[in-house]
Amino acid sequence: MTREEILYDLRNKFKDNIIEVFDKSPTRVYIEIKPDSIVQVAGYIFKDLKARFNTASGVDARYHMEILYHFLIEDINLLISLRVKLQKPKLEVDSLSLIFEGSSWIEREMHEILGINFRGHSDLRRLLLPDDWPDGVYPLKRDYKEWDKNAIRDRGV
Amino acid sequence: MNIKLKALLKSPWVFHLSTGSCNNCDIEILDCLTPRFDIERFGMLLAGSIKHADVLLITGSGNRKSIERLRRLYEQTPKPCLVVAVGECALSRGMFIDSYNCPLPIDKVIPVDVYIPGCPPKPEAIIAGVVRLIEKVKKSAAKK
Numbered sequence: 001m002t003r004e005e006i007l008y009d010l011r012n013k014f015k016d017n018i019i020e021v022f023d024k025s026p027t028r029v030y031i032e033i034k035p036d037s038i039v040q041v042a043g044y045i046f047k048d049l050k051a052r053f054n055t056a057s058g059v060d061a062r063y064h065m066e067i068l069y070h071f072l073i074e075d076i077n078l079l080i081s082l083r084v085k086l087q088k089p090k091l092e093v094d095s096l097s098l099i100f101e102g103s104s105w106i107e108r109e110m111h112e113i114l115g116i117n118f119r120g121h122s123d124l125r126r127l128l129l130p131d132d133w134p135d136g137v138y139p140l141k142r143d144y145k146e147w148d149k150n151a152i153r154d155r156g157v
Numbered sequence: 158m159n160i161k162l163k164a165l166l167k168s169p170w171v172f173h174l175s176t177g178s179c180n181n182c183d184i185e186i187l188d189c190l191t192p193r194f195d196i197e198r199f200g201m202l203l204a205g206s207i208k209h210a211d212v213l214l215i216t217g218s219g220n221r222k223s224i225e226r227l228r229r230l231y232e233q234t235p236k237p238c239l240v241v242a243v244g245e246c247a248l249s250r251g252m253f254i255d256s257y258n259c260p261l262p263i264d265k266v267i268p269v270d271v272y273i274p275g276c277p278p279k280p281e282a283i284i285a286g287v288v289r290l291i292e293k294v295k296k297s298a299a300k301k
Contacts, residue, residue, distance in 0.1 A: 129221075130221040130222050132221075133221075139257040139258070144257065146257075148260050150260065150261075151260035151261070152260070152261055152262065152265060153254060153255060154254075155249040155254065156249065156262070
């Protein structure tokens, strides 16, 4: 399938789920979808369009939390980024780790760093943060405050 | 000068530890070992294990996880040992000073003998720093 066919196909199939399609460049498309339909759309792109799941990225955008799932269709060199906006303060979305195992670790990382809860993830342990990190403190959230009383924040000159 | 110190300064073996650096300092340290700069003429060799080393060479802004490893490595180093901090990150954490994961500078964790600034420091600066360190130790030993 060509690039146009894929976009037409997605627009048709997920009429009710797609909020916005942003055609950035010949190799890059952002598709904003409703959070409830992420499993359906991502499953279709992964299984039927034979895309490779690159990674996901989370952004704290002041009024909402945003997750971008990046899929690459290698035959036509098209990177599709599925954008999901989660309204604060309820940060919950369905886990994709049941469809493809590869999303398991990046979901763990987003869970510990941004505090997003992934429904259905089998093992939401910490991935990168140290063991003595306090619970409920998420370092890349906008409302993060320094919790460590022993930390030194000057250069000593 | 006692025999221990003399042996230490004659050919200091170096153990290179990166506590989460961007690898630029590490590349400059490897540059020191190439024939162009040839740090071996001062008897310096990179040691594979901390238990064989006299000098602990640190790069990178220590983060919460690597600081624990750094402490453990320093305990294992045969004493007397010298500690060299290379690069801006190891000196004062550079741009990572406000990072949630870098609470302490290296020199608050273990005692540091010589600081080599730069981002990254040139191989010449690293060699000059280490040579100066050796001279400093020699002088302070001669006074005693």
